[in-house]
Amino acid sequence: MCLLIGAVIPGFVDVMGGQFGRLAALPALLLFGLLLIYDYKKLLMLILLLRSVGDMALESTQFGIGGARMGIGGLINLVVIMIACIMVLEKPQGFPSRLARYWTPLVLMMGVGVIISFDKTSAIKQYLGFLSNFAIFIIAVYMVRSVEDFNKAVRIVVWSSLIPSLYSLVDVALNMHDSGFRLRSTFSHANVLAFYLTLMLVLCLYQLKSRLSTIGSTGRVVICCYMPVLVGQLLLTQTRSAWLACFLVFVLYAFLFERKYLLYLLLLPLAAVLIPSVSERLMDLSQGNEVGRYARLNSFAWRVTLWESAIHWMEPARLIYGYGLGGFEYFSSTFFDMAGDTKWSAHNVYVEQLFDVGAIGLVCYLWLYARVLLTIRHFARMDAVSGFLLMAVVVQYLIVSLSDNMFGYLVFNWYFWFTVGGACALVNLQSRTKPA
Secondary structure, eight states: OHHHHHHHHHHHHHHTTTOHHHHTHHHHHHHHHHHHHHHHHHHHHHHHHHGGGOHHHHHTTOEEETTEEEOHHHHHHHHHHHHHHHHHHHOGGGOOHHHHHHHHHHHHHHHHHHHTOSOHHHHHHHHHHHHHHHHHHHHHHHHOOSHHHHHHHHHHHHHTTHHHHHHHHHHHHHHTTOTTOOOOTTSSSHHHHHHHHHHHHHHHHHHHHOTTOOOOHHHHHHHHHHHHHHHHHHHHHTOHHHHHHHHHHHHHHHHHTOGGGHHHHHHHHHHHHTSHHHHHHHHGGGSOOSOOTTOOOOHHHHHHHHHHHHHHHSOTTHHHHOSOTTHHHHHHHHHOTTOTTOOOOOSOHHHHHHHHHHHHHHHHHHHHHHHHHHHHHGGGGTOHHHHHHHHHHHHHHHHHTTTSOGGGOHHHHHHHHHHHHHHHHHHHHHHHHSOO
């Protein structure tokens, strides 16, 4: 193997153009392979803890072969899928067939979307990303065998936010004089960080308020100090859908469980409006709502115009089965007059699903989340607060899916499905051990 690697390296350097980031792909492949053989569970924990800081570094490792873009990020996706397969092969009797059936219709329909796609490269990449979400879900189900296991999973997800939070200070310092600055920290876009932070805030609240949480007094103090930091970062992302989703969750929690917090929450929007960047983002929605030749639309009105253009352009038969994965982006420059030379994503998961895999695919997508919500609902039998907060994680996701490209936010999806998978696993175990 050493001789083979030595023979391959000169040609590999030529293909990668001598760029350091791309050259890192080969040693990364060898390292992942060795760790996978040595202890795949430790490798998985390492990926979960550090994937939140990988976007910027992983982008520099991408290279093109035959029109396809590949890099270490794709390699990590493959490793996660392989780990899920190893877990299933090691303990096939532990495979959660009932939970896996939630995914089956959508997995099959998206596979059909790959076959009928007009852009196979993009479709395969999107499908593999989706399969990695399924793999993370299955991994969480295999890992969570008790309440303590679930608490460990929650702590891993929350710990993954430590480095992005520290790097946020650097991001703010470097861009504080930029009037259009939106905090993104270690993530590829401010929106990804915003949705990631909404998940972190709910999980922090779970650790503070859940009867199932085993966090000590010192940990509680740390989380109480950490949550305002996360809220400040969320405001700096300037992502309005994340603000709304997070605010609704905390208001509902206060109304249902601790109404004394309602007063503080009602003061929060007033304090936020006093921040110039926040008030400007909110005021932007009050203007630019009329479509005209020379009109400048605000972001929401622009999205509505994009969605209407796409749906009106679709052929009646395609409303049933769609144009294939990646179809919306592929045809956006055709049906959207304002597209120019840009291929736009849908900025709405439901519209994207309808366009790509039709009404059948959209129903399969909604079926997955409906089944997950119905499963997590039973978490309330163990603890009402925990059940509410874990359902809120899913509802938050559904809300922000109305205005953003959630399918493309792989890092956030991994942490989301790891949390949800762990919750479903615990409910599934409780139902098995429940006395007749």
